[in-house]
Each structure stands twice: as structure tokens, then as C-alpha cells.
Amino acid sequence: MTPESGRRSPTVSGLRAAEIRTAALALFAERGYAATTMADIGAAVGMRGPSLYKHVSSKQELLAQIMTGTMEDLLRSHRNAVTGCEDTVERLRRAAEAHVRFHARNRLEAFVGTGEIRSLEEPHRAHVLRLRADYEHAFRNLLTEGVEAGRFRITSVKLTSYAILDLGMGVSVWYRENGDLAEDQVVYQYGDFALQLAGVR
Amino acid sequence: MTPESGRRSPTVSGLRAAEIRTAALALFAERGYAATTMADIGAAVGMRGPSLYKHVSSKQELLAQIMTGTMEDLLRSHRNAVTGCEDTVERLRRAAEAHVRFHARNRLEAFVGTGEIRSLEEPHRAHVLRLRADYEHAFRNLLTEGVEAGRFRITSVKLTSYAILDLGMGVSVWYRENGDLAEDQVVYQYGDFALQLAGVR
Known part of the structure; x- marks a missing residue:
């Protein structure tokens, strides 16, 4: 055409x-x-x-598309990061790096996602919360795997998964492309932070 | 009267x-x-x-009072937490615990503080950003102290201070008084997380 x-x-x-x-x-x-x-x-x-x-x-449809699309992209980026990697420590590192990179690159999406969940109506709201729960559980599973394999030393798997996810949200608030920290610098450092939080032996 | x-x-x-x-x-x-x-x-x-x-x-005056008041309260809570404590590891632990406790108890203030800095006009905006920078520097100083004393193992003091502060913001988003995690449980666990991020030897 x-x-x-x-x-x-x-x-x-x-x-x-x-x-x-x-x-x-x-x-x-x-x-x-x-x-x-x-x-x-x-x-x-x-x-x-x-x-x-x-x-x-409608405006509501736009919000729903933005928030659902963001969570689907984030879940896809997580799967791409861990697929084909068997080592549990390395899987967590890659998942945390993908999480932080996504939040550095999709700052507006993260900001609106946190701030406007209040404005999302059903059934979109339940759908987005479901996707968020899936994402959090993916991290929880990675952490549980590592604990069972004796690679991580963790008091609360739930709180550790929250803390690692919190780091991404934080980055979306303060990170700037034109700031003095390169994206890779932030991503690799935060990957290390995730391993520290998981008490890698 | x-x-x-x-x-x-x-x-x-x-x-x-x-x-x-x-x-x-x-x-x-x-x-x-x-x-x-x-x-x-x-x-x-x-x-x-x-x-x-x-x-x-005006509405703007209310927003300015809320945002300035929140930062002043947060800075006061930080000073109260570290005053009279000499040990650098313990100072960081107390500062991180105070940070997380404040964010668990002042969730709306934290949410509005993050979301509505865009709505704050000058000179209030510059004032609030100044207070935030003071707060971040207080953490950076604690971390630098610990590095110089050989107690912390840190790659980037700046990123580590950001990461510890990110944890508080995260808590303000997901914490609920009526949830299955008690405030103290979250506070003490996140205090440990801060020490892990600082690479306490």
C-alpha cells in the first residue's frame, strides 16, 4: 500500500x-x-x-492501556532477563538489573502507575493489581529458590522482594538521562544491591 | 480562658x-x-x-505547608534518631529505621510529597528541594563516616544513600497498618537492609 x-x-x-x-x-x-x-x-x-x-x-481507556501495557512490558522484560539462565544468583541479578533499567527508561509510566492507580476503574484496576502481584511473585520465587539452594540468607522473602522492587521505583523518581550517573552504572550497582539484600553467601 | x-x-x-x-x-x-x-x-x-x-x-499555601512541614518533621526525626549515638554502624541503623518508620506513619505525606512536587511553586519548591538535599546529605555523611572508619564497604556513597532512601518511599506505597506485617517488623528488617546495602563488615 x-x-x-x-x-x-x-x-x-x-x-x-x-x-x-x-x-x-x-x-x-x-x-x-x-x-x-x-x-x-x-x-x-x-x-x-x-x-x-x-x-x-475515553480517558479511562487511555489510562487502562498505559497501565496494563506498562505491566505487560515489565513482565516481558523480566522473562527475557531470566530465561536461559540457570544459576539462581545470576537470575536474581539479571532480574534486578532488568527491573531497574525498565524503571530508568520508563519513568513517566512508573510515576503514573504509582500515582494514578487511584484513578483506575474496574475491571482494569483488578487486572493491573493482578499483573503487579504476578511480578512480585516472580521475585519472591527467585528468592525462595535461592534460599532453598542455600545461596541466599534471608529473614523475610516477602520483605526482601518488596525492598528490591522499591529500588526500581526509587530510580524512576530520581534518575535523569542527562544526570551525572550513566544508566549502566545505576543498573549494575542496583543489581549488586539486590544481591546484598538477598544476603548472597 | x-x-x-x-x-x-x-x-x-x-x-x-x-x-x-x-x-x-x-x-x-x-x-x-x-x-x-x-x-x-x-x-x-x-x-x-x-x-x-x-x-x-490559598491552596498553594496549604501544599507548601504540608510539604515543608513534612520535610521538617523528617529531618527532626533523623536528628533525634542519631543524636547521642557514636557508633557509625548503629547510627546508620537508627537513621534508616527512623526513615522507614516515618514513611510507614506518614504515607499520605510521602505520596503527596513525591507526586505533587510538580505543583509546588517558587519559592516553596526550592525550599523543599533544599530540605530534601539536606536530608540526603545527612545519609551521605553517615555513609562516608563509615567508609572512612573502615566499617562499610561501598562502591558509590551517592547511590547507596539513594537506595536507602528509596526503601522508605517504597514502604509508604505498600505498607498498611492493618496488613500482615507489624510496623516494627518492617522497621527492623529495613534497618538490616540499610546495613546490608552499606556492606557492613
């Missing part, structure tokens, strides 16, 4: 939808979900009501 | 102001600063415009 064919290809429509989500994310982060209107989002991408609503039905 | 004296004592006025701040904090946490109006805050404490404005001049 050539650009002259006059009919929008699904790809172009998909790009337009992605552009709308990106604009919505920036506005939710900047002024909050409740204070953002569909008109604001339309203005940010140069679209008026009818053409905007061709791509997305 | 008796209640019948007809004149409001400064204490009553102070209580009223505190009540207004508490209501504002709850609303900022629930729906965000931008989506909260002075009328909402007045309604929450049963006051109309003129009597409300006798206590507070």
Missing part, C-alpha cells in the same frame, strides 16, 4: 493511537489524570473530538 | 488550621492537587469561603 492510496493502513492508525497514548501519559504525569481532559489530549496531538474518538473511546 | 469567653484562643485557631491541612492532604492524595478546589477543602471541614480564608490564604 502506497501513501497515496488514500486509505489509512492499520499501521498508520496504530501509530496515531500510540501517539495519543504518549501525549496522554505526558499530561497525566504533568498535571494528573483528574485534571487532564480529552480535549487537552486532543490538543497535544492536534486532533479534535471526532477524529480523536475514532482512536480511543 | 473558659470556653464561654467568646474569643477564640490561638490554640483553637491552630487546631482549626491543622484540621484544614489534614483535609487538604487527604484530598490531594485522593484526587490530586490540580483537581482539588478550596471549596472541596472547605466542604471537608464544614467551612465556607470567608471563615476558611481566615485560616489559610
